[in-house]
Amino acid sequence: MRNFCFSKNNQGSVLVEFVLILPILLMLLLGIFGVGYYMNLKQIIIFAASSGAHTASVTNNNDAIFRVINEQLGKFNFDLSKTKITLDPPDASIFTRQRGTNITVNITYVLPKPIEFYESSSFTEIKTSVSAVIACVPKKENTPEYSCDSK
Numbered sequence: 001m002r003n004f005c006f007s008k009n010n011q012g013s014v015l016v017e018f019v020l021i022l023p024i025l026l027m028l029l030l031g032i033f034g035v036g037y038y039m040n041l042k043q044i045i046i047f048a049a050s051s052g053a054h055t056a057s058v059t060n061n062n063d064a065i066f067r068v069i070n071e072q073l074g075k076f077n078f079d080l081s082k083t084k085i086t087l088d089p090p091d092a093s094i095f096t097r098q099r100g101t102n103i104t105v106n107i108t109y110v111l112p113k114p115i116e117f118y119e120s121s122s123f124t125e126i127k128t129s130v131s132a133v134i135a136c137v138p139k140k141e142n143t144p145e146y147s148c149d150s151k
Contacts, residue, residue: 038111038126041109041111041126042126042128044072044073044076044078045073045107045109045126045128046128046130047072048068048069048072048073048107049069049105049106049107049128049129049130050130051068051069051072052065052066052068052069052072052085052105052107052130053103053104053105053130053131053132054132055068056087056103056105056132056134057103057132057133057134057135058135060097060103060134062087065087065105066085069085069105069107070085078109079112082109082110082111082112083107083108083109083110084106084107084108084109085105085106085107086105086106087103087104087105087106088103088104088106089101089103097134098134099134099135100133100134101133101134102131102132102133102134103131103132103133103134104129104130104131104132105129105130105131105132106127106128106129107126107127107128107129108125108126108127109125109126109127110124110125111124111125111126
């Protein structure tokens, strides 16, 4: 048997191991920050869509829906020019949507700078949809009064 003698001076090997592991740790850390940033934006957009769907359910008024969504996104300094908000059904007349029908609020937000680690389209824009049931309808045309009873 041969007895191998290793040097007792390990100071250089620790530095070499650190240099080899550092790029992997940095990529992992940056990936965590990128995914966290994306998830935070997604949550804000989902909340804005939910607020818009709630407003749609209660007021059934397109202007009020868009105003609430823009206010929610504006609180977090979103670039509203990169935001596309659509309603389904898109009827501009509040009298074409009746109580008990569904309305869906769709928001698409294009990220200012795509997350660089992933090249899929899901990391260049955020899409979300929230549905609600119309609960209130106007009592009379061109009035701010709404009827929310079940009959």
